[in-house]
Amino acid sequence: MTKKRILTTAIVLAILGVLIYFQVQHWRSFDWSRFAEASHVNPLQIAIAIALIYGTYVLRAVRWKVFLDPVCRAKSSHLIAPTFIGFAGLALLGRPGEFIRPYLIAKKENVTVSSQIGVWTVERIFDIGAFTVLMAYDVFFSARISGNPYIGKFRMAAVILCGIVALMGLLALMIRKRGHQVASFFHRITTPISQSLAHHVDQKVRAFGEGLNTVAGWKGFLKLTLLSLAIWFMIALAYRQVAHSYAAERPATSAEEAGPPAVDVETAKLADFPELAGQPLTPETVEQLKSALHSKGYGLKHEHGDVWLVHKGKRIKKVGDRPHLSNMDVPHVVLLMGFSMVGSVVQLPAVGGGSQLAVISALQVIYGIPPEMAVSCGMLLWLVTFVSVVPAGLALAHFEHVSLRKLSKESEQQEHSEGELARPAARYPDPADTHVG
Secondary structure, eight states, X not given: OOHHHHHHHHHHXXXXXXXXXXXXXXXXXXXXXXXXXXXXXXXXXXXHHHHHHHHHHHHHHHHHHHHHTTTXXXXXXXXXXXXXXXXXXXXXXXXXXXXXXXXXXXXHHTOOHHHHHHHHHHHHHHHHHHHHHHXXXXXXXXXXXXXXXXXXXXXXXXXXXXXXXXXXXXXXXXXXXXXXXXXXXXXXXXXXXXXXXXXXXXXXXXXXXXXXXXXXXXXXXXXXXXXXHHHHHHHHHHHHHHHHTBOOOOOOSSHHHHOOOBOOHHHXXXXXXXXXXXXXXXXXXXXXXXXXXXXXXXXXXXXXXXXXXXXXXXXEEETTOOOOGGGOOXXXXXXXXXXXXXXXXXXXXXXXXXXXXXXXXXXXXXXXXXXXXXXXXXXXHHIIIIITHHHHHHHHHHHTTOOHHHHHHHHHHHHHHHHHHTHXXXXXXXXXXXXXX
């Protein structure tokens, strides 16, 4: 293990340690018996969720085939095995396993590894863009989460994310039109910092430009966009299946067992009266909430003995209704996906860490899910969406007679050797290259 990898692992462990410490402080009242009871799920729905995740890998292979269309006549069926093996390598090895997929595809289709790393980079942009579309529609147009007290922050995050995607798109367009000029520009501004960094940045920009050349016009762009949206919508459906695999809580057998209805945390925060959370839902409390909610465009409506939060005539949620995973729909889980993506920045091979903690925290804070059920669901989501590919990936790796660790080392060495061959061109660009459009 290199010094750089040891340092990176140490930093990640330290961050995870801090996150776990805060979670333990928050879970002092954690009920392990309730956790065991909450962890009973419907196996059929978990199997459907895994099938949906496997379906996304097949669609990723189809999408990569579209990337390869301008370069070679690849078949989607030939790219399925490298896709499964690559994601299994990522799950087991962490970041060092990321380049297994482009390396395997490069060898199968007889193209350069650097070009496929460029495709991998472009693929990431399409993934971020597709998720941004789903999230923006979710927070601006879905009535299911419009009553959430954090909706303003989510909308701000969506706007910022849209801006980032727009900037990425603009930069990608510039690199496609003037790739060598952009590479030379970044090379010049990073040279005073470090020659090695300048060369690395130059190499990555050129590889990215090569990957962009695989987007074959507007028809290819449309195919890639639709495939990306389908992939992320299927991931959302998988999240929903996992949430719905948890059985609804046993209803109370008597009014005494159920207790009087109380103001839930979500409604109290929305009304800017957090101190009312847990207070009995009396007529006086309802009037107090109603006057506070009216200024924000919400109201309270009595219906069949229940009090509902309404917005523009649509029922949002029942006030005092205990939140449960079985009530979550696609708009709710899209936000969970966002938390998982942010948390995945802090990730350990085969262990994870960041994404689980982020999802668990979101389930508790954003949706009010009890901690025992939030922990169970957060871990199960990680297993289904991230780890479930490992058995299929290992089986295909055995069938293809390849080793994941060996592939990881070979992909890094191949990328480095191709970068070394490109070093003179990166340091001393041909003046004619700056005029390529």
